[in-house]
Amino acid sequence: MKSRWGIIFMLLGAVAGLVILGLAGIGAVSLLRRANVTAPQAAPRLGIVLPPGFAADVYAEPDGAELPSVVTFGPDGALYLLTVPGKIFRIEDKDSNQTGEAVTLLYDNADGTLVQAVGLAFYEDKIYISDSGRISTLEDSDGDGKLDKLTPIVEGLPSLQFPDHSNNGIVFGPDGKLYVGVGATSDHSPPKDPLEASVLRMNPDGSELEVFATGFRNPYDLAFSPDGALFTADNNPSEMDATMRYLPPEELIFVQQGKDYGFPRSYGNAVVDGSTPPITEFFASVGSSGVTYYASDAFPPEWRNGVYVAQWGTGANVALDRGLTNGQSVVFTPLERTEDGNYRGDWKPFVVFDTDEGLRPVDVTVGADGALYMLEFTFSTIYRVHYTGEVTGSTPTPVVQINTEPIPEFAQTVIDQGAALFQQGVEGAPPCMTCHLDGGRIGLGPTLAGLRDVATARIPGLSAVEYVRQSILNPNAYIVPGFNAGYMFQSYSQSLSAEQIDSLIAYILTLEAE
Ligand code: HEC
Numbered sequence: 001m002k003s004r005w006g007i008i009f010m011l012l013g014a015v016a017g018l019v020i021l022g023l024a025g026i027g028a029v030s031l032l033r034r035a036n037v038t039a040p041q042a043a044p045r046l047g048i049v050l051p052p053g054f055a056a057d058v059y060a061e062p063d064g065a066e067l068p069s070v071v072t073f074g075p076d077g078a079l080y081l082l083t084v085p086g087k088i089f090r091i092e093d094k095d096s097n098q099t100g101e102a103v104t105l106l107y108d109n110a111d112g113t114l115v116q117a118v119g120l121a122f123y124e125d126k127i128y129i130s131d132s133g134r135i136s137t138l139e140d141s142d143g144d145g146k147l148d149k150l151t152p153i154v155e156g157l158p159s160l161q162f163p164d165h166s167n168n169g170i171v172f173g174p175d176g177k178l179y180v181g182v183g184a185t186s187d188h189s190p191p192k193d194p195l196e197a198s199v200l201r202m203n204p205d206g207s208e209l210e211v212f213a214t215g216f217r218n219p220y221d222l223a224f225s226p227d228g229a230l231f232t233a234d235n236n237p238s239e240m241d242a243t244m245r246y247l248p249p250e251e252l253i254f255v256q257q258g259k260d261y262g263f264p265r266s267y268g269n270a271v272v273d274g275s276t277p278p279i280t281e282f283f284a285s286v287g288s289s290g291v292t293y294y295a296s297d298a299f300p301p302e303w304r305n306g307v308y309v310a311q312w313g314t315g316a317n318v319a320l321d322r323g324l325t326n327g328q329s330v331v332f333t334p335l336e337r338t339e340d341g342n343y344r345g346d347w348k349p350f351v352v353f354d355t356d357e358g359l360r361p362v363d364v365t366v367g368a369d370g371a372l373y374m375l376e377f378t379f380s381t382i383y384r385v386h387y388t389g390e391v392t393g394s395t396p397t398p399v400v401q402i403n404t405e406p407i408p409e410f411a412q413t414v415i416d417q418g419a420a421l422f423q424q425g426v427e428g429a430p431p432c433m434t435c436h437l438d439g440g441r442i443g444l445g446p447t448l449a450g451l452r453d454v455a456t457a458r459i460p461g462l463s464a465v466e467y468v469r470q471s472i473l474n475p476n477a478y479i480v481p482g483f484n485a486g487y488m489f490q491s492y493s494q495s496l497s498a499e500q501i502d503s504l505i506a507y508i509l510t511l512e513a514e
Contacts, residue, residue, distance in 0.1 A: 047354035050385065053300070056351075059373060059384040060091045060100035069118045070169070070290070071375040071382060072365050075125055079365075079373065079382070080106075086114030086131065088138070088147060091382070098371075098384060107138060107147040114150075116160065118220075119170035119180065123204050130170045130180055133159035135206065153178075153206030158196040161185035167200075169221035169290070174228045177201050179212065181219030181232055188217070188237035188244050188264040197263055199232065199255050215261035215275055216253070221363070223307065225293040225335075229343070230255040233288035233309045234278070236267060238316030246444060247318060249482040250288045251278035252307060252333050254343045268482055270442065279333065279343050281482040285319035286327035287312030290363030290375065294332075298370020299387050306334035306345055308372060310361035322486050328353045330361050330374055351385065403456050405463040410506035418507025421500055429495035432504070435488065440511045445488060446480045450513025468505045472496070 050056055062081060070082040074090070079100055081089040086109030091100035109117075119130025127138045127147065134155045141149040157180075159166040165183025172178055184197040191197050194211065199219060201212040219232040234251045237244055248267030253276075255261075262275030271277050282288060290310040297304060313327035314320060329352045333345040351374065353359035363375040371386040423438070425431030432445075440448030455464035458478050462470065470477050475488035496504070 046383070047357045047359050048383065049352045051303070051350065053387055053389050054385055055388045055390075056383050056385045057098065059093075059098070059382040060103060061379065061381050062089045062091065062103045064105070065089055065380040068375050068377060068380045069362060070120045071363050071373055072120055072122070073367060074122050074127075077368065079367075080120060080122075080127070081375070081382070082117055082120040082129070083380075084117060085109060086112070086117040088120070088127070088129075098369075098386075100382065104145070106145075116164075116166055118166065118168050121170045121172055121178070123172045123176075123178070128153075128170055128178065128204075130167050132166050133157045135167065135170060135178070135180060135202075153204070154202060154209060157182060157200075158185050158193040161193075162187060165218050168219065171222040171224060171230075172204075173201075173224055173230065176204065178204055179222050179230065181216065181222055183218035183220075184216075184263065186264075187239040190264060199230075212257055213255050213259050213261065215259075215263045217263045219253070219255075220289045221291045222255070223291045223293045226295045231279075231291060231293065231307050233282070233291050233307075234261070234263070235288055236284055237264070238285060238318045240318050246487060247284035247324075247484050249281035249284050250286050250311075251282065252280045252288075252309065252345075252347065253278045279335070279345055280347050282309070282311070282331065282347060283324075283326035283479075283481060284484055285314045285316050285324055286329075287315060287360075288327075290361075290365075292364045292366055292372075294366055294372065296366060296370035299372075300389075302334065303332060303350070303387075304334075306332055308332050308350065308364045309347075310364045310374065312360045312362055312377065313355070322484065324485055325355060328355050328360055330364055330372075351383075403461055403463045403466075405456075405465075407452055407464050407509050410510065414503050414506045415510055417500075418503035418505070421496075421504055422507055426495050426500065429492055430489050440508060441514075446483055447514070448508050449511045451511065452509045453513060455509070464509055465505055468508050469501060472501055472504060 067084040069084045079091040088107040090104045092102040094102045115132040117131040121128045136150050136152040138147040139149040157167040168181045170180045198214045199212045202209040216234050218235040222232050236248045236250050259276045265273045266275050268281040289312045311327035330350045331347045332350040333347040335343045335345040358378045360377040362377040365373050371384045374383045422432045435445035437443040455467045458467050473493045479485045
């Protein structure tokens with residue numbers, strides 16, 4: 001672990017400012033404080049865990065590609081890599097052995113023209129780059145195989161007024177227009193610039209720039225599905241204060257023209273202002289970064305027709321200090337079209353990266369071969385993940401038994417006692433209703449209505465009754481997705497008698513789903 005942080009430390013030292021690490025409002029100080037300086041070592045070969053039937057290899061580890069931000073395939077079939085300090089590499093698999101052995105540095109940004117370069121896209125054979133406040137084309141004007149002519153098409157976009165929030169990833173739509181996600185100029189204050197906290201759209205020459213959708217905090221990357229639906233993943237605030245008393249979830253969003261996604265008023269599904277909710281909520285502070293839509297049939301059905309999101313990992317002090325270590329994985333949300341034209345889907349982990357090695361995925365893209373290419377930030381490694389169907393490995397997956405014990409019948413007097421306790425609490429402990437609203441509705445805590453239907457699936461082996469008991473006695477043993485560890489009152493075990501807890505369990509397990 002130590003050596004890996006050593007490398008991060010050196011990389012950070014090499015770059016002024018803390019660039020991309022601010023995905024979730026990460027403070028430089030926090031990372032450096034945790035950094036442990038020792039001699040760098042070679043990158044760990046893989047350091048990832050995949051679902052059964054999948055295999056991965058290192059596709060490329062280009063030298064000099066520190067702080068990588070984007071990987072995407074060009075119209076020539078080669079893979080292009082952009083780094084935050086503005087280098088562009090072209091990576092080609094000349095001998096078709098699924099390894100990108102031919103690496104060319106196309107642009108070295110030696111004069112520092114590009115600053116905080118986090119977006120790269122192709123349109124009609126031209127490379128487009130999104131760097132601080134600007135989107136430009138980059139061309140090879142003298143035919144020497146290097147890019148040398150930068151032509152800005154739009155400048156003055158709100159950038160770096162809040163650490164690491166800028167105009168981010170770019171993508172071209174089926175309408176031939178360029179789309180860009182733009183971060184907010186604050187952690188969670190009302191916008192002051194009409195172009196911030198938005199997805200913008202423009203012609204390939206920068207003309208007709210318009211706000212396509214609003215109410216994002218830091219939409220870091222954008223991806224279209226083959227049928228023209230646009231998706232992004234949004235990061236959550238991390239500066240807790242009087243208006244932000246808890247860490248809201250990150251979000252996967254179906255971006256539609258003219259819609260407002262609620263920042264800085266509503267987060268996740270807790271919509272208080274009529275804004276548009278996300279498709280699904282991710283854990284808080286996972287650092288959602290690169291996104292891509294997977295439509296190939298090379299992966300089995302449960303892993304296609306949805307969005308892959310690279311989650312860089314928690315880095316905000318507010319999360320680290322509470323022991324939240326979410327992210328550092330690539331997650332997948334299978335998508336289903338609903339009758340009203342929206343999308344439905346719930347995320348699941350796809351690739352989990354080794355946290356001790358400090359591995360952090362930053363971008364994902366799909367190759368013509370149907371493999372998923374993942375860009376790892378700490379060691380600038382590109383992994384190629386493909387489906388083999390072979391289940392290998394000597395450690396069989398442990399079989400976890402779901403406890404099927406039915407929920408018992410509770411006496412009405414016991415349920416009533418539980419309901420009263422839920423509302424009134426006891427001496428020295430807050431009522432449950434402070435956070436789980438009347439009838440167990442969602443508030444600062446999750447809804448408890450319908451928990452009876454999912455309680456046994458929460459922790460394999462625990463019955464519904466045992467699970468709810470554990471949730472009261474030891475709230476952090478399982479964290480409900482989208483809610484914060486450590487937020488529920490932690491000391492009910494000292495204030496409630498066994499009988500009182502039994503009555504609360506009875507009450508909660510009679511609450512039907514709304
Ligand atoms: C200060 C706010 C707060 C109070 C008070 C509180 N909770 Fe919670 N509760 C939460 C939060 C936040 C979560 C989700 C995070 C987690 O899983 O720990 C949660 C989770 C739960 C869960 C797990 C739900 C699930 O979907 O798995 C149960 C059960 C629960 N609380 C019961 C209670 C009961 C019973 C009381 C009163 C004795 C209570 N809570 C009081 C905030 C609170």
